[in-house]
Amino acid sequence: MIEGILEYLNQTEVIKTxxxxxxxxxxxxxxxxxxxxxHIIKVFISIGIMEIAVFIxxxxxxxxxxxxxxxxxxxxxxxxxxxxxxxxxxxLTAIVIGMAVLALGISFAIEYYKLTGxxxxxxxxxxxx
Amino acid sequence: MNIxxxxxxTTLSSFTLSAFFVLTVLSILLQNIPQKLFSAGDSLLKLxxxxxxxxxxxxxxxxxxxxxxxxxxxxLFIASFGIGLMLTSQTHGDKNKVKSNFMLQLGARLLFPIIxxxxxxxxTFGHLSVGGGFQGGVIIASAVLLMFVSSNxxxxxxxxxxxxxxxxGISYVMIGLIGLIVVDSFLGNFLPHNISQLGLLLSxxxxxxxxxxxxxxxxxxxxxxxxxxxxxxxND
Numbered sequence: 537m538i539e540g541i542l543e544y545l546n547q548t549e550v551i552k553t554x555x556x557x558x559x560x561x562x563x564x565x566x567x568x569x570x571x572x573x574x575h576i577i578k579v580f581i582s583i584g585i586m587e588i589a590v591f592i593x594x595x596x597x598x599x600x601x602x603x604x605x606x607x608x609x610x611x612x613x614x615x616x617x618x619x620x621x622x623x624x625x626x627x628l629t630a631i632v633i634g635m636a637v638l639a640l641g642i643s644f645a646i647e648y649y650k651l652t653g654x655x656x657x658x659x660x661x662x663x664x665x
Numbered sequence: 666m667n668i669x670x671x672x673x674x675t676t677l678s679s680f681t682l683s684a685f686f687v688l689t690v691l692s693i694l695l696q697n698i699p700q701k702l703f704s705a706g707d708s709l710l711k712l713x714x715x716x717x718x719x720x721x722x723x724x725x726x727x728x729x730x731x732x733x734x735x736x737x738x739x740x741l742f743i744a745s746f747g748i749g750l751m752l753t754s755q756t757h758g759d760k761n762k763v764k765s766n767f768m769l770q771l772g773a774r775l776l777f778p779i780i781x782x783x784x785x786x787x788x789t790f791g792h793l794s795v796g797g798g799f800q801g802g803v804i805i806a807s808a809v810l811l812m813f814v815s816s817n818x819x820x821x822x823x824x825x826x827x828x829x830x831x832x833x834g835i836s837y838v839m840i841g842l843i844g845l846i847v848v849d850s851f852l853g854n855f856l857p858h859n860i861s862q863l864g865l866l867l868s869x870x871x872x873x874x875x876x877x878x879x880x881x882x883x884x885x886x887x888x889x890x891x892x893x894x895x896x897x898x899x900n901d
Contacts, residue, residue, distance in 0.1 A: 549695060552695065553692060553695045556691060556695065557688060557691070557692065560684075560687070560688060560691070564684050568680070571672070571680075572672055606706075606710065606720070606721035606722055607719060607720045607721060607722070607794070607795070608719040608720075608863065608864070609719075614714070615710040615711065615713050615714055615721065616710075618710055618721065619706070620705075620706030620707075621706055621709065621710065621713075621721040621722045621724075621725045622705060622706050622709065622725055624722045624725075625722050625725040625726045625730060628722070628726060628797075628799060629726075629730075629733065629734070629737050632737060632741060632799055632883075633737060633740055633741075636740060636741050636744035636745075637744065639744060639748055639890055639894075640744045640747050640748055642894075643747070643748040643751045643752050643893075643894065644751060646751075646752065646894075647751045647752065
């Protein structure tokens with residue numbers, strides 16, 4: 537029975553469905569946090585969770601069963617039967633950019649708290665006066 | 666958090682309902698997903714054999730998309746610059762500093778050279794195995810963070826970090842311009858890159874050199890970000 541379940545899970549459609557539904561679930565977790573929380577740093581963390589969901593979706597969709605990592609080794613001496621290297625490179629770029637944006641946003645939040653003593657989005661009313 | 670007080674029930678239920686509908690439609694659409702997706706990666710994998718680099722992701726990041734990586738380094742630099750501008754505007758106070766545990770101090774001192782060595786290894790072998798400049802740079806920054814946590818007197822010299830960063834940025838652009846002059850394109854591979862040397866440390870022409878430069882730049886910038894954030898939080 538366990539072999540049957542594993543064989544069912546090993547189909548390409550099932551793998552990709554799990555990846556897409558799981559990453560969408562994670563995305564909605566982040567979106568819920570973004571909509572429900574008012575603390576600035578929690579909002580940034582929610583945006584980070586949504587980013588990670590997109591990374592998982594991208595990498596998981598580019599994965600193809602039966603192909604190896606795009607790298608030569610002892611068993612592979614030529615670039616055939618390998619996964620697509622472009623999504624890996626693009627997600628590498630996106631992770632670094634996401635980290636930089638998160639760090640910059642948190643530094644803005646710290647500076648805003650230092651200047652005004654407020655750390656919630658619904659208390660930001662400096663532009664009204 | 667009281668969910669019922671913060672958000673109205675209508676918003677919550679409509680949000681849940683729309684998420685459920687999206688998931689349902691998506692799972693119906695997924696029933697006939699194609700087995701083999703069309704990609705540009707196969708042609709790039711064919712081209713990859715000419716560069717003499719064992720890791721195809723490294724070739725894509727450093728060679729095929731090298732100009733984008735230069736822009737990404739610029740984004741990272743601007744973020745680091747902005748953080749430095751925001752967080753060092755006040756004087757640094759030394760009050761409220763907690764002396765860290767003896768075990769933490771000793772362990773950090775023992776582990777610091779090992780982590781640095783591992784970061785340099787990941788950086789240098791980026792074209793032969795998993796890893797590369799970004800990962801190695803972040804590992805080095807984590808070693809610096811460990812030293813900051815363990816010791817109150819650890820301080821990165823701004824001068825050294827500036828010199829490293831400037832050296833890395835300038836040499837990236839200079840290697841690109843040399844490639845433009847010697848070969849036909851920006852970041853052209855002008856050093857010998859023979860497929861017969863595949864697997865050696867000095868294979869791949871300019872690819873490992875550029876990845877080491879990226880590692881130096883990322884490591885120094887991340888260490889600077891860590892230092893700026895920690896100094897600011899000490900002021901509270």
